[in-house]
Amino acid sequence: MKATQRDYAQAAQKAGKALRICFFCGADEAGASAAAKKVIATLDEPGERVELSGQDLKSDPSRLLDEARSTSLFGDSRHIYARVSGEDAHEAIKTYCELADLGDAAGAWPIFIVATSATDKSRSAKLLIKRADALVAIFYPPDLRSVTADVRAMADAAGMRLNGNLAERIAHAAGLDVRLAQSEVDKLALYLDASPQSPKQANPDDFDMIGASTEEDGFMPLVNAALGGEVRKLPGELRRMREVSLNPVAVTLALERRAAQLARLSANLRPGDDMQQFLKSQGVFFREHREIGDQLQRWSGGKLERLVPRLTQLHRSLLANSQTAELILSQELAQIARYAAARR
Known part of the structure; x- marks a missing residue:
């Protein structure tokens, strides 16, 4: 199935345990990476993370499924996380699909692939879009308005109310990177000792005290x-x-x-x-x-x-x-x- 940055979470939740492989792609690498992290966090038992690179999969296409079918050293649960570029994972995904269709992927651990420089039109994505056990999510470059809305949601979850245009300021200071914005929100919540049980009001002066990335001293x-x-x-x-x-x-x-x-x-x-x-x-x-x-x-x-x-x-x-x-x-x-x- 196919989704966008707006509805990937609902799509993943709807698929439930039938979802075995996720392919996050598009121009917004930060958004794709954050989405993978969010979906992994919804697993009942994420367990051990096995990290693979594009080169790992390109040189040995069978490794993706091999790792997904392997048990950890202590027999715990695990998930596979691959960070690749372009079509580096194409042959590995193709091998996975062929063997999964033969029943050889039964019981395999979930796979999450973040593919920079790839889109939903790539060969890798096309292998997965029509599969019931797969999710292809495309992430477009964020704009200030959407990241500002994300920052407000992060603040709400952390138990903070943001005064004035502070959410927009945090979004801009993070360079529209939702991961960096989350880090700034987390630091601000820690500074204010805020939590959902004990909400706090955050002011621009508070952000001045902890902000590491600003227009003047940032990237x-x-x-x-x-x-x-x-x-x-x-x-x-x-x-x-x-x-x-x-x-x-x-x-x-x-x-x-x-x-x-x-x-x-x-x-x-x-x-x-x-x-x-x-x-x-x-x-x-x-x-x-x-x-x-x-x-x-x-x-x-x-x-x-x-x-x-x-x-x-x-x-x-x-x-x-x-x-x-x-x-x-x-x-x-x-x-x-x-x-x-x-x-x-």
Whole structure:
């Protein structure tokens, strides 16, 4: 079956224990990852997590089903979590479907696949969409309004009431990443000692005390310097990244989200459109009009098609090389900035 970011939870709940494999895809990698986490949390006994990469499945397609049929060392329950790019999992999914149809997947542990750079039109997704034991959920790039609504829901669940535009501020500070927004809400609830049993009112001053990511000291100045070709500004932003200990993977996530946003906007932009009016009609935050408008002129068409998978590969490289992640990210950002600058 197929679902979107709005109804995947209901679809998963409706399928119940018949659901054996979930495929989360689309441009919003953060939303897809958060959704996988949410569905896993609904399992009666999630048990041990077995993590697989796209390379694991690409080199050994039978491993997905083998791991799903294996028992843990202590005989406990388990679930399989695979993070892949594009069609890396296609052959593994195909093998799973063929053997499942023969009855060889009976009693297998649930499988959750987060596929960056894949869509519901991909070959992998098409193998699963019509299956009763599978769910394909597509996640589109979030906008400020939807993430603000998510933040309010997070706050309600944590026992907090948010004053004024604080929910919007948290959403913007997190770069529209629902995982980072959840982290900020959790920290704010802890700071206020809030809970559903003891609700608290949260004010902007409270967020100032705990907020780690803001427009001034967060990811976006670094993202904008790279994608905007600001080669002279980039060294200072890289220095700031080290000084305030920005997480390289989190910075890359912000880059991926901006690239996905640019791809969506570029697809809708028509020759002769007034840029300011266009951005406003697309729901782009007004303070980002200048940066995004400039980046749209630098990254369009085939340039974006090459940038998105490159960022996905960067993400994987950082996860695999945590000790040198900062250096790898700095080198890649410098190359991106030089390429963007050449388009002036």
